[in-house]
Amino acid sequence: MKILIVDDSKATLEIVRRALESFGYRKLSIKKTPCATQALELVATWQPEIVLTDWYMPEMTGLDLIAKVKKSAPNVKLGMITTVDEQSQVDLALSAGAQFVLSKPFEDEQLHRALLPLVQGAEEDELLIEPEADVQPELALPKxxxxxxxxxxxxxxxxxxxxxxxxxxxxxxxxxxxxxxxxxxxxxxxxxxxxxxxxxxxxxxxxxxxxxxxxxxxxxxxxxxxxxxxxxxxxxxxxxxxxxxxxxxxxxxxxxxxxxxxxxxxxxxxxxxxxxxxxxxxxxxxxxxxxxxxxxxx
Missing domain, CATH: 3.40.1550 (Chemotaxis protein chec)
Structure with missing residues (x-):
């Protein structure tokens, strides 16, 4: 599971990283960057399953980053962690493509609850379309x-x-x-x-x-x-x-x-x-x- 954290606050990057590592996600690999432009490069080269972004950043807003990621890598799951908590802005982020908006400060369990559907969605991308595998009929394997x-x-x-x-x-x-x-x-x-x-x-x-x-x-x-x-x-x-x-x-x-x-x-x-x-x-x-x-x- 590859998760990219994007935030111009080094403290937030570290808080989110530690929280993610405490959840026990499968084969977790984390990268973090304070730069939205670098985040786009990592999406292209490193290909994370999930991107977590701040809203207000110097080079590019989180909304702009989400729009660019959705265009270049539509299968990537997106979440926003921000100081924004007004419902109208939350709705704007959700309509832009964020699958959740978590307001700072937050508890680890709040992040886990918000992130779990994205993790499960990324895992489901590994599933095959075929409902049954084609195995040798003489074997005792179940349907x-x-x-x-x-x-x-x-x-x-x-x-x-x-x-x-x-x-x-x-x-x-x-x-x-x-x-x-x-x-x-x-x-x-x-x-x-x-x-x-x-x-x-x-x-x-x-x-x-x-x-x-x-x-x-x-x-x-x-x-x-x-x-x-x-x-x-x-x-x-x-x-x-x-x-x-x-x-x-x-x-x-x-x-x-x-x-x-x-x-x-x-x-x-x-x-x-x-x-x-x-x-x-x-x-x-x-x-x-x-x-x-x-x-x-x-």
């Missing part, structure tokens, strides 16, 4: 539509499931949860699920005793509590009925769940598997970051 219904039931709330582009291994994949599924009779390996940290947090919502503090600690410290792991294990176990062996017509059994913190060759190779043997999808519940899951069939 995503069926899995979405099952997860909604097991987790106890609406879960958005969408096909995404094939994931490659990088540092954002760790830590992760590796779930191994087997044929209950032959004990043969049939499927593996790889859940990134955000997907672990989504799946753990099935346990109502999991708190936002648990989620916050997991994302920021990359340490998952036993309560989160147990909850995630339960959801994976209950949703294993969606993995149906084409020969025996029986569901697979969850064999093991392991929390992985360090890379190893076999893990990297799993992300290199043929597209016809895997499903890559996002999972998300309201007001959370998007989790990513890769299912591999054998």
């Amino acid at each position: 995503l539509s069926q899995l979405a219904k099952l997860l909604t039931k097991v987790i106890g709330g609406e879960v958005g499931i969408h096909t995404i582009q094939l994931q490659q291994f990088d540092e954002s994949k760790l830590p992760c949860l590796m779930a191994v599924y087997e044929d209950a009779e032959t004990q043969r390996l049939k499927a593996i699920a790889l859940l990134d940290l955000y997907a672990i947090c989504v799946f753990s919502q099935g346990n109502k005793t999991v708190t936002q503090a648990d989620i916050h600690t997991a994302i920021h410290n990359k340490v998952v509590s036993k309560r989160l792991l147990d909850s995630c294990h339960k959801v994976l176990e209950q949703s294993s009925i969606a993995f149906l062996d084409s020969n025996s017509r029986k569901s697979l059994r969850l064999k093991s769940v392991n929390f992985i913190t360090k890379p190893f060759e076999k893990l990297k190779h799993l992300y290199e598997k043929d597209p016809a043997t895997r499903l890559d999808f996002s999972c998300q519940i309201p007001d959370t970051a998007q989790g990513k899951v890769t299912l591999i069939g054998f």
Whole structure:
């Protein structure tokens, strides 16, 4: 997630930067500039997903910057952080293309609430149009539509499931949860699920005793509590009925769940598997970051 902050106040640039880093957005990269002209150059070369701008700046107003960004990079999400608080001016900024206007001074949580729809919108740009991936029919991998219904039931709330582009291994994949599924009779390996940290947090919502503090600690410290792991294990176990062996017509059994913190060759190779043997999808519940899951069939 690339976010560009534009403000002629160095203090504001630093305040917003620290706030963004505290939110735990996926693979966050931040650049900041006090110059609107330089901001336009960064939009062209660095290609941020989100631009946060002040209103009053020496070279160019925030309204002018928004207009230029919308013209040159229409997919960029735009927000305004400013001392302006009159409703008529706020409406002017919104009509110009800002998706939110946050008045200074502000609390971190106010920025997070305002920014979250933009983050989710940027994440949705990664989604594929196809509702189902085309995998080998003999594999025991579930249909995503069926899995979405099952997860909604097991987790106890609406879960958005969408096909995404094939994931490659990088540092954002760790830590992760590796779930191994087997044929209950032959004990043969049939499927593996790889859940990134955000997907672990989504799946753990099935346990109502999991708190936002648990989620916050997991994302920021990359340490998952036993309560989160147990909850995630339960959801994976209950949703294993969606993995149906084409020969025996029986569901697979969850064999093991392991929390992985360090890379190893076999893990990297799993992300290199043929597209016809895997499903890559996002999972998300309201007001959370998007989790990513890769299912591999054998």
